[in-house]
Amino acid sequence: LALRRTPVGEMVIAPYATALATQVDARAACANFRTLEALSARCASVLGVRPAIGRWLAPEDEPPGGSAAPVVVISDAFWRATFGADPAVVGRTLRVETHDLRIIGVLPPAFRGIHVDQGADVIVPRGLLGPLLGLPASVPALYAIGRLAPNATLDAVDAEVRARWPALWARTAPPAPPGAPPAPAAQAAALEIHSGRQGLSDLRRQYAQAARVLLGLSAVLLALAAVSVASVFAATVAARHTEIAVLASLGATPRQAAGQVLADAACLGVISGLGACGVAVALARVVAATIWTATVPMTLTVSPSAVLLAGLLVATAALVLTLAVPAARTAWGLASAGLTSSGWRVVGGPPEQPFALGAQTACAVALVFAAMAFGHNVQGLYQLNLGYAVDGLRWSTLDRVPGAPSGDDPVAYTRATLDRVRAVPGVAGAAFSASFPLMQLRTLSALTALSRPGVSGETRVAHARVSSGFFDTLGIAFLEGQAFRDEASGPAPAGAVLNQPAARRLFGDASPLGQALHVAGHLHEVVGVVPAFSPGDVRLDQVPAVFTAVTREPALLRTPILVVRATPGTPPDPDAVSRAVREGGRHVSAPPRDVWGYLTGLLARERMIFGLAGLLGVTAVIVAGAGLFSTLALVAAHRRREMAVRLALGASPAH
Numbered sequence: 001l002a003l004r005r006t007p008v009g010e011m012v013i014a015p016y017a018t019a020l021a022t023q024v025d026a027r028a029a030c031a032n033f034r035t036l037e038a039l040s041a042r043c044a045s046v047l048g049v050r051p052a053i054g055r056w057l058a059p060e061d062e063p064p065g066g067s068a069a070p071v072v073v074i075s076d077a078f079w080r081a082t083f084g085a086d087p088a089v090v091g092r093t094l095r096v097e098t099h100d101l102r103i104i105g106v107l108p109p110a111f112r113g114i115h116v117d118q119g120a121d122v123i124v125p126r127g128l129l130g131p132l133l134g135l136p137a138s139v140p141a142l143y144a145i146g147r148l149a150p151n152a153t154l155d156a157v158d159a160e161v162r163a164r165w166p167a168l169w170a171r172t173a174p175p176a177p178p179g180a181p182p183a184p185a186a187q188a189a190a191l192e193i194h195s196g197r198q199g200l201s202d203l204r205r206q207y208a209q210a211a212r213v214l215l216g217l218s219a220v221l222l223a224l225a226a227v228s229v230a231s232v233f234a235a236t237v238a239a240r241h242t243e244i245a246v247l248a249s250l251g252a253t254p255r256q257a258a259g260q261v262l263a264d265a266a267c268l269g270v271i272s273g274l275g276a277c278g279v280a281v282a283l284a285r286v287v288a289a290t291i292w293t294a295t296v297p298m299t300l301t302v303s304p305s306a307v308l309l310a311g312l313l314v315a316t317a318a319l320v321l322t323l324a325v326p327a328a329r330t331a332w333g334l335a336s337a338g339l340t341s342s343g344w345r346v347v348g349g350p351p352e353q354p355f356a357l358g359a360q361t362a363c364a365v366a367l368v369f370a371a372m373a374f375g376h377n378v379q380g381l382y383q384l385n386l387g388y389a390v391d392g393l394r395w396s397t398l399d400r401v402p403g404a405p406s407g408d409d410p411v412a413y414t415r416a417t418l419d420r421v422r423a424v425p426g427v428a429g430a431a432f433s434a435s436f437p438l439m440q441l442r443t444l445s446a447l448t449a450l451s452r453p454g455v456s457g458e459t460r461v462a463h464a465r466v467s468s469g470f471f472d473t474l475g476i477a478f479l480e481g482q483a484f485r486d487e488a489s490g491p492a493p494a495g496a497v498l499n500q501p502a503a504r505r506l507f508g509d510a511s512p513l514g515q516a517l518h519v520a521g522h523l524h525e526v527v528g529v530v531p532a533f534s535p536g537d538v539r540l541d542q543v544p545a546v547f548t549a550v551t552r553e554p555a556l557l558r559t560p561i562l563v564v565r566a567t568p569g570t571p572p573d574p575d576a577v578s579r580a581v582r583e584g585g586r587h588v589s590a591p592p593r594d595v596w597g598y599l600t601g602l603l604a605r606e607r608m609i610f611g612l613a614g615l616l617g618v619t620a621v622i623v624a625g626a627g628l629f630s631t632l633a634l635v636a637a638h639r640r641r642e643m644a645v646r647l648a649l650g651a652s653p654a655h
Contacts, residue, residue: 037113037120038129046147054090054105061125068127072101076109078121116199162188228623233327241334248335257335258328265324269317276316277309387533388474390596392566398587410554411486420580426572429473429565434465434556437595439536451518461502462543464535465550473565481513481528489552496524502544503529
């Protein structure tokens with residue numbers, strides 16, 4: 001209602017995307033990881049998408065004040081892969097996280113969901129999100145999607161929404177606990193309003209700047225290649241000046257001489273274009289494998305299409321042909337002059353040698369310098385001190401067993417599961433975490449507000465929920481105090497551990513032990529201080545952070561992360577660890593992964609830039625070498641009479 005007069009034609013709440021286990025039909029024996037989006041019923045009308053089979057979500061699927069209907073819309077790819085493109089799929093049952101949902105429609109192939117990176121295999125009403133994933137009814141991770149009214153602009157919507165946001169927040173958000181500071185989301189500055197024309201894409205946000213850098217380097221390489229190719233053609237014609245003059249004396253016309261040069265250039269252009277297409281396809285596959293590390297497949301197409309490859313072939317051939325035009329003009333002049341002249345004076349002299357040499361050298365040096373700079377920076381990231389030993393440290397996600405009870409005592413379940421894992425031979429330590437080592441640089445926009453009761457202002461810090469044995473497992477010694485206990489939620493203040501940057505920012509040189517803190521609006525007591533260490537991404541070694549008990553938030557224990565420290569020289573049997581987890585009856589363990597291998601994989605963007613910049617630098621050296629050789633050969637051919645005169649006057653070949 002607060003937004004009714006904004007220039008938005010219609011606004012709906014959508015979507016939530018996550019990876020979850022789906023089981024096809026009640027009789028299926030295996031579970032597959034698929035992607036889910038939860039949309040409001042009116043979202044279909046705003047998006048303007050018509051299902052290929054069946055119907056979209058409707059208002060009756062999510063009645064106001066009632067429970068959402070157990071229905072689901074599936075993607076075209078999921079329909080074909082799972083149901084064999086059965087046209088009678090509407091009405092069949094799809095089990096999603098132990099819930100049987102009725103399929104009501106199949107999306108058209110062109111629509112892959114709101115999140116275009118991985119797409120959505122299943123779409124459910126927004127009201128089903130809590131029951132499916134065990135989340136509270138008020139899910140905070142929501143997007144508002146609207147369609148602009150006629151003649152409205154995105155800038156106008158941005159200004160209007162920001163102006164109305166504080167009032168809207170005050171009318172709809174739950175009140176903050178007494179003494180807690182206002183929520184960061186209450187400020188209009190926390191809003192992000194973007195065009196949804198191309199969907200939501202984490203890859204686009206993460207790699208857009210890197211792509212522009214590489215595009216600039218590619219433009220430099222293209223300019224270098226253009227100068228080099230033109231020099232090669234000019235040198236080739238200069239080397240063939242006697243041949244062209246003889247052919248002209250035998251009756252060849254200047255048009256034929258120039259045509260021969262252009263024909264050679266056309267053949268070279270086609271060959272170069274085919275090579276460029278092959279390189280483009282190979283690089284696209286390498287880049288896709290580098291930037292996408294999620295467990296669900298990427299549905300975003302990064303390989304060049306046939307139309308794009310055909311355009312690349314034509315553009316390459318046309319460019320090479322264009323660069324051969326000056327050489328063709330030289331051949332025309334040589335044929336016109338015949339045996340009576342070198343031909344250079346007919347066409348106005350050779351290309352400007354200083355410009356060609358300077359351009360090629362400058363471009364090559366710029367690309368090599370860029371490659372070296374990127375390489376130095378990436379190498380520096382690999383040498384960062386994480387603050388803990390990564391040798392023998394492994395992690396794995398725990399997936400919930402379909403149909404397993406949630407249990408009423410998260411503390412007892414956590415302690416029992418971790419005790420069984422620690423009893424496995426080769427395990428030196430084990431702990432639960434809700435985010436380590438998955439916390440990444442790009443996710444820090446959701447920093448948690450940290451404040452002191454009675455003190456104005458707040459500090460934004462990274463918030464990690466872990467079990468009590470987390471610091472011992474990572475081998476992190478306490479600077480002050482000790483770890484908190486695993487405890488269930490309750491009215492009493494819970495224990496919290498600060499890292500050194502957060503403690504200094506809040507308390508300066510004073511000891512924070514025993515001090516009260518509001519962490520995301522909840523009262524905690526500081527019980528320990530640890531050194532700064534990376535909570536995940538290797539670029540985050542000095543980020544202020546607070547650590548609280550994961551057992552106080554049972555929803556986070558639905559799919560926790562198990563962190564295991566192996567005994568040096570005797571790594572544990574992964575099957576034994578998996579059996580220890582399964583004995584609890586609630587979770588199964590995914591295959592363990594090496595922490596350091598995962599963390600270095602987060603540097604995909606830097607590695608991609610460094611790899612491609614290095615490739616461009618090597619290519620620049622090769623192209624520049626060929627161009628410089630051709631240019632110098634052309635200069636030598638142009639000065640052959642001068643050199644002959646000098647030799648006749650007594651100059652030696654060394655001169």
